[in-house]
Amino acid sequence: MSGKRPRVSEAEATAGNGILDRRCFLAAGSLGSAAALVPLPVAAADGLAVEPWMTEPGSPFVGYGQPSKFEAKVVRTFASAPGTTGTGSSRSPLHQLDGAITPNGLHFERHHDGIPDIDPDAHRLLIHGLVNRPLVFTLETLARYPMETRIAFIECAGNSGSLYQKEPASLGAQALHGLVSCAEWTGVRLAILLDEAGVDPRAQWLLAEGADAASMSRSIPMAKAMDDAMLALYQNGERVRPSNGYPLRLLLPGYEGNMNVKWLRRLKATEQPTMTKDETSKYTILLPSGKSLQFVFPMQAKSVITRPSPGTSLKGRGLYEISGLAWSGNGKITRVEVSADAGKSWAPAALQEPVLAKALTRFRIPWRWDGGLTVLQSRATDNTGYVQPTREALVAERGTKALYHFNGIASWAVDEHGELRHVYG
Amino acid sequence: MSGKRPRVSEAEATAGNGILDRRCFLAAGSLGSAAALVPLPVAAADGLAVEPWMTEPGSPFVGYGQPSKFEAKVVRTFASAPGTTGTGSSRSPLHQLDGAITPNGLHFERHHDGIPDIDPDAHRLLIHGLVNRPLVFTLETLARYPMETRIAFIECAGNSGSLYQKEPASLGAQALHGLVSCAEWTGVRLAILLDEAGVDPRAQWLLAEGADAASMSRSIPMAKAMDDAMLALYQNGERVRPSNGYPLRLLLPGYEGNMNVKWLRRLKATEQPTMTKDETSKYTILLPSGKSLQFVFPMQAKSVITRPSPGTSLKGRGLYEISGLAWSGNGKITRVEVSADAGKSWAPAALQEPVLAKALTRFRIPWRWDGGLTVLQSRATDNTGYVQPTREALVAERGTKALYHFNGIASWAVDEHGELRHVYG
Numbered sequence: 001m002s003g004k005r006p007r008v009s010e011a012e013a014t015a016g017n018g019i020l021d022r023r024c025f026l027a028a029g030s031l032g033s034a035a036a037l038v039p040l041p042v043a044a045a046d047g048l049a050v051e052p053w054m055t056e057p058g059s060p061f062v063g064y065g066q067p068s069k070f071e072a073k074v075v076r077t078f079a080s081a082p083g084t085t086g087t088g089s090s091r092s093p094l095h096q097l098d099g100a101i102t103p104n105g106l107h108f109e110r111h112h113d114g115i116p117d118i119d120p121d122a123h124r125l126l127i128h129g130l131v132n133r134p135l136v137f138t139l140e141t142l143a144r145y146p147m148e149t150r151i152a153f154i155e156c157a158g159n160s161g162s163l164y165q166k167e168p169a170s171l172g173a174q175a176l177h178g179l180v181s182c183a184e185w186t187g188v189r190l191a192i193l194l195d196e197a198g199v200d201p202r203a204q205w206l207l208a209e210g211a212d213a214a215s216m217s218r219s220i221p222m223a224k225a226m227d228d229a230m231l232a233l234y235q236n237g238e239r240v241r242p243s244n245g246y247p248l249r250l251l252l253p254g255y256e257g258n259m260n261v262k263w264l265r266r267l268k269a270t271e272q273p274t275m276t277k278d279e280t281s282k283y284t285i286l287l288p289s290g291k292s293l294q295f296v297f298p299m300q301a302k303s304v305i306t307r308p309s310p311g312t313s314l315k316g317r318g319l320y321e322i323s324g325l326a327w328s329g330n331g332k333i334t335r336v337e338v339s340a341d342a343g344k345s346w347a348p349a350a351l352q353e354p355v356l357a358k359a360l361t362r363f364r365i366p367w368r369w370d371g372g373l374t375v376l377q378s379r380a381t382d383n384t385g386y387v388q389p390t391r392e393a394l395v396a397e398r399g400t401k402a403l404y405h406f407n408g409i410a411s412w413a414v415d416e417h418g419e420l421r422h423v424y425g
Numbered sequence: 426m427s428g429k430r431p432r433v434s435e436a437e438a439t440a441g442n443g444i445l446d447r448r449c450f451l452a453a454g455s456l457g458s459a460a461a462l463v464p465l466p467v468a469a470a471d472g473l474a475v476e477p478w479m480t481e482p483g484s485p486f487v488g489y490g491q492p493s494k495f496e497a498k499v500v501r502t503f504a505s506a507p508g509t510t511g512t513g514s515s516r517s518p519l520h521q522l523d524g525a526i527t528p529n530g531l532h533f534e535r536h537h538d539g540i541p542d543i544d545p546d547a548h549r550l551l552i553h554g555l556v557n558r559p560l561v562f563t564l565e566t567l568a569r570y571p572m573e574t575r576i577a578f579i580e581c582a583g584n585s586g587s588l589y590q591k592e593p594a595s596l597g598a599q600a601l602h603g604l605v606s607c608a609e610w611t612g613v614r615l616a617i618l619l620d621e622a623g624v625d626p627r628a629q630w631l632l633a634e635g636a637d638a639a640s641m642s643r644s645i646p647m648a649k650a651m652d653d654a655m656l657a658l659y660q661n662g663e664r665v666r667p668s669n670g671y672p673l674r675l676l677l678p679g680y681e682g683n684m685n686v687k688w689l690r691r692l693k694a695t696e697q698p699t700m701t702k703d704e705t706s707k708y709t710i711l712l713p714s715g716k717s718l719q720f721v722f723p724m725q726a727k728s729v730i731t732r733p734s735p736g737t738s739l740k741g742r743g744l745y746e747i748s749g750l751a752w753s754g755n756g757k758i759t760r761v762e763v764s765a766d767a768g769k770s771w772a773p774a775a776l777q778e779p780v781l782a783k784a785l786t787r788f789r790i791p792w793r794w795d796g797g798l799t800v801l802q803s804r805a806t807d808n809t810g811y812v813q814p815t816r817e818a819l820v821a822e823r824g825t826k827a828l829y830h831f832n833g834i835a836s837w838a839v840d841e842h843g844e845l846r847h848v849y850g
Contacts, residue, residue, distance in 0.1 A: 048551050048561070048690060051543070057638050058539025059667070060510035063500030064530045067489070068671045070545050071664050075488030085485035098659040099574040099611040104528055105489040106663060114483025118476070120495055126473050136473070146746045149524040149777045149787055186524040213482050234523040236661060238531060239496050242484070246493045265473060321571045352574045354779045362574055 015347035017340040018368035019322075022350035067105075076106055077174060086114020087214075089156065090243075091178025094306045094325065100352065100360040101151070102181035104236050109243045110156050110179065112214035112278070116263055120247040123211065125231070129268035132198030139247055142231065145188040150230070150253065151359045153327045155180035155299045157256035157283050160406040163391060164398065168424045172310030176422060177410065180327070182360035183244075185251050186234035191226045194269075199226075203269035207276070208250050211265040218259045218283075219273035220252065224297070228253050231264065253358040254329030255297045256405070258283050288399035298329035301388050302407035303336050303363070303380035314418030317371035322349070323364045328382035332356065335381040336363040342375035342411070342425055343390075349378070357383075369414070376412045377425050391424055440772035442765040443793035444747075447775035492530075501531055502599060511539020512639075514581065515668075516603025519731045519750065525777065525785040526576070527606035529661050534668045535581050535604065537639035537703070541688055545672040548636065550656070554693035557623030564672055567656065570613040575655070575678065576784045578752045580605035580724045582681035582708050582829040588816060589827045593849045597735030601847060602835065605752070607785035608669075610676050611659035616651045619694075624651075628694035632701070633675050636688040643684045643708075644698035645677065649722070653678050656689065678783040679754030680722045681830070683708050713824035723754035726813050727832035728761050728788070728805035739843030742796035747774070748789045753807035757781065760806040761788040767800035767836070767850050768815075774803070782808075794839070800850050801837045816849055 014021045067074065074097075078090035089110040092102055102108075109115075120139050128134035159179035162169045169176065199222065206225045210216040220229070230251040232240055240246045245262030252259050258278065273279070273295070285293040303326035308314055322340075326333045332355050337346035349365035363378070380388045391408035411425035439446045492499065499522075503515035514535040517527055527533075534540075545564050553559040584604035587594045594601065624647065631650045635641040645654070655676040657665055665671045670687030677684050683703065698704070698720070709717040728751035733739055747765075751758045757780050762771035774788035788803070805813045816833035836850030 048549050049547075051547055051636065053541035053543055054636055054638055054640065057509065058511050058536065058541040060539060061501070061503035061505065061513065061515045061534065061536075061668075063502075063515075064492070065501075065532070065534075065666050065668050066530065067663060068545075068667045069542070070672075074663060076486070076490075077488075078486035080486065084482065086483050088486065090486045090488075097662045098572060099609045099662050101526065101609045101662045103661045103663045105491065107490070109486065109490075111483065111486075114485060116478035116483040117494070118478055120493075122474075122476055124473050140740070144740075144743075144745060146789060146791060147523060147748070148789075184524045184526045211476065211479055213479055215479065236528045237522045237524045237526045238492060238499060238528045241490050242493045243490050247495075315565070315569075318569075320569060323572070354781065356779065364571060364573075366571060 015339065015341070016345035017374055018370055019338060019340045019347045020366040020368060022348060022365050074106070076108065086111050089179060091174050092181050094173040094178050094304070095309045095311050097306070098323070098362070100182050100325070100362050101236065102183060104183070104238065104241050107181040107183060107241070107244055108156065108179050110257060111212070112216045113212055115242050116212045117242065118211060118247060118263060123247055123265070125248060125264060126266045127193060127197045129207070129270055130200035130203035131269050132200070135193070135197050137193070142188055142233065145192060147186055148189055148230065149184060149186040151182065151184045151356050152251060152253040153180055153182040153358065153360045154257045154260050155327070157258055157404040160410070161403045163406050163408060163410065164395060164400050164402045166400050168422045171422055173304060173306050177304045179257070180360070183235045184237065185230060185232040187230045187232040187251065190229040190231055193231070194225060199269050202271050205270045205273050207266070207268040207270055207274045208259070208261040208264060209266040210261045211263040216261060216278055217274065217276040218261060218279055219276065220259060221297070222269070224252055224255065254299060256283065256299055259297065283404060285398060285402050285404050287402070296405055299327070299405065300330065300407045301328035301333065301380045301382040301386050302326065303378040303388060304410050305338070305376055305378050305412060308376070308420055309412055310420045310422060313420060314369055314414065316418065317369050320367050320369055321364050322367045322376060323362065324378055325360045326363055326378070326380040327360050328380065328386070329358060330386065331358070331383040333361040333380055334383050337379045338365045339377045340367055340374055343377055346379065371416065373416060374414050375423060375425055376414065377409050379409055440764065440766070441770035442799055443795055444763060444765045444772045445791040445793060447773060447790050499531070501533065511536050514604060516599050517606050519598040519603050519729070520734045520736050522731070523748070523787070525607055525750070525787045526661065527608060529608070529663065529666050529669070532606040532608060532666070532669055533581065533604045535682060536637070537641045538637055540667050541637045542667065543636060543672060543688060548672055548690070550673060550689060551691045552618060552622045554632070554695055555625035555628035556694050557625070560618070560622050562618070567613055567658065570617060572611055573614055573655065574609060574611040576607065576609045576781050577676060577678040578605055578607040578783065578785045579682045579685055580752070582683055585831040585835070586828045588831050588833060588835065589820060589823065589825050591825050593847050596847055598729060598731050602729045604682070605785070608660045609662065610655060610657040612655045612657040612676065615654040615656055618656070619650060624694050627696050630695045630698050632691070632693040632695055632699045633684070633686040633689060634691040635686045636690040641686060641703055642699065642701040643686055643704055644701065645684060646722070647694070649677055649680065679724060681708065681724055684722065708829060710823060710827050710829050712827070721830055724752070724830065725755065725832045726753035726758065726805045726807040726811050727751065728803040728813060729835050730763070730801055730803050730837060733801070733845055734837055735845045735847060738845060739794055739839065741843065742794050745792050745794055746789050747792045747801060748787065749803055750785045751788055751803070751805040752785050753805065753811070754783060755811065756783070756808040758786040758805055759808050762804045763790045764802045765792055765799055768802055771804065796841065798841060799839050800848060801839065802834050802850050804834055
């Protein structure tokens with residue numbers, strides 16, 4: 001059956017320094033062969049060793065499963081503010097994951113006073129303010145409503161924020177960009193409940209408040225609340241985890257993570273934004289002029305190469321797949337280009353179907369490493385036509401003291417040993 | 426902002442006994458209001474109680490998260506063969522989940538001698554038999570190959586098997602139908618490696634063998650191996666769990682679960698099927714004639730209502746969402762119809778987008794329960810035109826002693842208290 005497909009060894013470079021055509025591997029309906037592209041595997045001798053796990057019965061069943069003990073290093077890394085245990089963030093190990101879904105145990109977190117241990121039977125959601133009928137919902141009541149499911153990313157506004165700094169931090173994909181994750185969320189569309197409460201036309205904003213000890217609160221534009229906002233009850237099939245808002249979180253697809261209020265207990269319709277501590281003292285973008293941008297909501301188009309990246313070094317010259325994640329809070333990713341020559345030339349990567357709006361999109365492209373020094377970069381475009389900017393362009397606009405909404409092109413330098421490090425391209 | 430959308434209270438029944446039009450809730454771009462459809466929530470008094478979890482700092486970060494302690498009942502149920510701890514199966518709690526993805530901790534399992542604890546550094550995959558070049562792969566070698574991602578269900582051939590029996594078992598969705606799950610799988614397309622080994626044209630079959638103590642083995646048609654078969658390394662973003670084949674499983678989208686060999690160690694190209702113990706003593710369909718059907722591979726179109734179902738009773742008359750899962754091993758689900766009058770009338774449910782081939786598809790339809798006795802059913806159709814048969818039609822063909830590939834219509838009876846039970850419709 002071999003020989004019926006085009007040999008990948010015939011593939012031609014489509015960009016500088018070894019980037020090959022994405023169709024080598026991922027063309028719809030026609031699959032290339034990898035022959036001559038990857039190092040040849042060891043030739044078989046006389047079969048395989050009989051390993052110890054084949055000679056005795058394995059482990060029994062358990063009600064709720066866990067990863068292999070050999071994957072114990074695949075964890076979130078986290079840091080807390082001094083004097084606290086639960087004020088800070090944890091980051092997804094992007095370099096150790098593949099696909100687009102983040103498993104629930106590894107979804108990034110940002111907490112402002114730890115993870116509350118909420119009894120779902122005691123939890124209530126209040127909708128009040130400028131509404132005709134203030135309403136209180138129990139979880140049992142909410143379960144009667146029609147639900148919907150969507151796959152969506154959530155990204156902390158502070159993700160990649162250190163790339164604003166003058167010098168590149170010596171960190172990898174997890175530490176730099178790990179405040180983004182993606183899950184399948186299921187819940188009740190917020191507009192249904194707002195319609196039931198009857199929102200006064202003067203109410204252009206909605207205060208969303210969490211049941212954590214920080215009462216983390218944000219002002220949400222009513223237009224977003226009436227559009228695709230969801231009260232999420234399930235995450236990747238099971239109830240939302242405590243670290244992601246159990247028993248109920250607000251999901252605002254594409255908006256900065258902080259607004260996707262966890263442990264949601266209250267929604268108040270208001271004429272103006274409430275100017276909470278969480279949207280005045282934080283989550284604003286400081287500009288060189290000393291003024292700040294406030295209420296910057298959608299996370300703009302962005303991409304990051306996760307493999308290879310620092311911590312997943314190259315093992316000798318030859319063929320590799322460059323793979324990463326792209327996303328846009330404004331819609332669908334339409335194009336991701338990859339460069340293996342520090343941005344001098346670019347080639348389009350394959351996008352893993354289905355490409356969904358406001359969800360992580362996995363991209364892949366084959367690359368033949370010649371063993372030399374180089375810089376790898378990726379650049380995303382979304383269906384509004386927006387193109388991920390260079391770091392230089394972003395810093396020129398916002399300076400080096402901004403913290404939030406960094407979405408510039410990120411760069412990994414490859415050294416002669418195949419080790420990768422973060423650089424400014 | 427209320428009143429701009431059609432009121433759902435205007436919705437008309439589209440099938441007998443209270444089934445409403447699916448567009449009440451899920452029409453593309455226009456969302457109905459639930460007013461008058463669900464019981465009114467409690468009116469707000471003077472705000473909300475301050476619960477204890479709002480008065481003290483919450484829990485700190487952990488590297489790998491877990492569900493809430495209040496969800497401790499959401500587990501797989503399992504049974505082992507007498508004298509063993511790891512020969513049997515565990516079932517996903519379908520009635521407690523929503524969406525289409527199954528979280529990794531709750532994916533169903535079927536083991537033939539427990540779960541091996543495989544050291545990935547020692548694990549090898551051998552491709553041999555009728556090939557030009559026998560090859561051995563380490564996991565590190567496999568990681569060099571191009572990967573792909575797809576969302577796919579896996580269903581045990583024995584799922585729902587008790588519905589062949591003469592009397593309906595008094596069980597719910599988990600116990601009857603919980604041997605099906607769905608995940609996002611990422612790995613290397615098998616055809617790439619087979620091309621590299623160079624398969625002899627005489628080889629029409631492939632023996633796949635696991636590294637468990639049972640050496641669970643199945644014969645795979647070469648046509649399937651060269652089509653959409655995958656060597657899966659990642660499940661919902663992280664490495665495949667030990668209970669699902671760590672570090673490597675064969676994924677044959679749509680084919681009976683048993684053929685998706687876990688802990689894959691060997692693929693041997695052969696002219697004929699190998700007739701292993703696992704495909705002769707088991708996984709054949711016994712017919713009334715005493716003959717058996719062997720090598721029945723794709724799981725045919727099927728659906729099951731998960732909510733309401735036994736264990737999730739109705740709380741008084743009024744509006745509910747009927748929701749469930751549909752799937753086909755032969756392609757995409759194109760239609761799911763729901764009946765609330767024991768099959769006398771049917772209405773099409775809304776299918777949650779994106780509808781993917783060989784993946785679970787969530788369906789939903791609103792229903793107004795009048796408090797009376799009735800029987801709920803669902804019926805799936807796939808893009809080959811195949812329609813899920815009645816139980817009667819399936820039993821007429823295969824008798825009551827068959828075990829595998831049951832895909833007939835399942836029925837839940839509703840009593841006057843809103844309790845549900847399994848019946849033959």
